[in-house]
Amino acid sequence: MPAAILSREEILARLADTFRQRGYDGASLADIAKATGLGKSSLYHYFPGGKEEMATGVLAALSEQLEAGLFGPLAGPGVPARKLGRMLDTLDGFYNGGRNACLLERLAASADRSPFQRPLHAMFERWIGAMAALCREAGIPAATARARAEDAVVRIEGALVLSAGTGDHRPFGRALTAIRRSLLAPPAP
Amino acid sequence: MPAAILSREEILARLADTFRQRGYDGASLADIAKATGLGKSSLYHYFPGGKEEMATGVLAALSEQLEAGLFGPLAGPGVPARKLGRMLDTLDGFYNGGRNACLLERLAASADRSPFQRPLHAMFERWIGAMAALCREAGIPAATARARAEDAVVRIEGALVLSAGTGDHRPFGRALTAIRRSLLAPPAP
DNA sequence: GTCTATAATAGGATAGAC
DNA sequence: GTCTATCCTATTATAGAC
Numbered sequence: 001m002p003a004a005i006l007s008r009e010e011i012l013a014r015l016a017d018t019f020r021q022r023g024y025d026g027a028s029l030a031d032i033a034k035a036t037g038l039g040k041s042s043l044y045h046y047f048p049g050g051k052e053e054m055a056t057g058v059l060a061a062l063s064e065q066l067e068a069g070l071f072g073p074l075a076g077p078g079v080p081a082r083k084l085g086r087m088l089d090t091l092d093g094f095y096n097g098g099r100n101a102c103l104l105e106r107l108a109a110s111a112d113r114s115p116f117q118r119p120l121h122a123m124f125e126r127w128i129g130a131m132a133a134l135c136r137e138a139g140i141p142a143a144t145a146r147a148r149a150e151d152a153v154v155r156i157e158g159a160l161v162l163s164a165g166t167g168d169h170r171p172f173g174r175a176l177t178a179i180r181r182s183l184l185a186p187p188a189p
Numbered sequence: 190m191p192a193a194i195l196s197r198e199e200i201l202a203r204l205a206d207t208f209r210q211r212g213y214d215g216a217s218l219a220d221i222a223k224a225t226g227l228g229k230s231s232l233y234h235y236f237p238g239g240k241e242e243m244a245t246g247v248l249a250a251l252s253e254q255l256e257a258g259l260f261g262p263l264a265g266p267g268v269p270a271r272k273l274g275r276m277l278d279t280l281d282g283f284y285n286g287g288r289n290a291c292l293l294e295r296l297a298a299s300a301d302r303s304p305f306q307r308p309l310h311a312m313f314e315r316w317i318g319a320m321a322a323l324c325r326e327a328g329i330p331a332a333t334a335r336a337r338a339e340d341a342v343v344r345i346e347g348a349l350v351l352s353a354g355t356g357d358h359r360p361f362g363r364a365l366t367a368i369r370r371s372l373l374a375p376p377a378p
Numbered sequence: 379g380t381c382t383a384t385a386a387t388a389g390g391a392t393a394g395a396c
Numbered sequence: 397g398t399c400t401a402t403c404c405t406a407t408t409a410t411a412g413a414c
Contacts, residue, residue: 022214025212025214026300030388041397041399042398050391105350106298108350109212109290109294110212111214121354147363150360151344151364151367153351154350155344157346157350161294162342166309171343174340175343178340194380229410230382230409239408
């Protein structure tokens with residue numbers, strides 16, 4: 001029987017998995033065809049710009065998903081501490097407790113990252129901005145809020161690098177715990 | 190006139206640059222030949238195992254350099270705070286203020302990282318261990334020392350990822366400053 | 379040790395049938 | 397939309413002369 005026909009969202013999800021696991025330069029069209037179950041020609045039907053358009057398409061889709069599932073809720077109703085907790089739980093699942101790499105990091109590590117630089121910059125900024133706004137909502141001064149939000153993203157990305165490099169994913173859990181405890185803490189006097 | 194003959198150390202240094210800039214999958218033999226000024230056959234003369242042996246050779250050389258220039262001094266004579274400051278200054282230069290990527294991260298992000306997993310694990314552990322020992326020398330309890338050292342490596346790696354992703358290298362400087370202030374601080378009571 | 383030349387394969391991309 | 401077949405280039409790696 002013929003392979004199940006995938007929706008564009010499903011195709012993008014499988015592309016994202018492939019790029020996340022193998023990186024941009026490490027993911028060949030053969031890898032991508034296998035992961036999606038599509039032939040090369042079908043892939044070029046969806047993405048006439050080839051591999052580069054596949055990656056930028058994945059980034060655009062991820063941006064929407066993060067907005068809906070991660071950043072948006074941070075600005076919605078609820079107590080800041082609880083909203084932070086939910087975001088960190090979501091991230092823990094998203095990165096599978098530190099076992100999964102970060103797609104943003106993988107694309108930032110491409111030999112030619114220029115096609116991804118602009119969306120990557122926007123997404124990192126959005127992420128930091130959303131957490132900084134949460135800090136301000138919790139009464140933290142703007143400058144401190146921004147610094148803490150940046151530090152949280154830094155810790156998450158760094159913990160994923162360390163986890164991948166050592167094969168031990170526990171640093172990721174510890175980083176999440178550290179963020180949970182420190183991000184919204186009252187500033188030192 | 191013929192190209193200058195490079196020492197093995199110099200060859201390894203140029204290989205390291207290439208892998209650091211382009212990643213393992215993104216660095217082709219043509220890139221490597223150009224960076225070293227050597228033909229492919231000369232490269233295979235030095236590294237019969239091909240690209241993979243080049244990368245493991247680079248890791249081995251880097252390990253020695255870090256031992257001599259970074260980790261060793263941490264265990265040598267001097268006040269802990271001053272030794273920490275020197276290490277961070279060295280790192281700041283090594284990463285060119287956040288403009289350079291980390292070779293360990295780049296190799297950890299290869300599609301097939303299995304040949305590098307063991308040395309990467311050892312090098313990250315050595316780095317964390319050296320900083321933890323410095324913390325203990327400053328009177329910090331072992332468990333806290335280990336956690337802080339891990340957090341420092343996490344912050345450095347994460348700041349490099351964020352700097353590469355956004356094209357703004359300032360987060361790296363801020364991360365170094367945060368480590369400078371917090372790593373050896375007296376533990377909270 | 380380094381070179382030129384070349385093998386053998388994998389890579390990205392396209393054509394045209396269905 | 398998807399397939400098979402194909403093109404062309406880049407890629408890794410080797411052979412053999414100097």
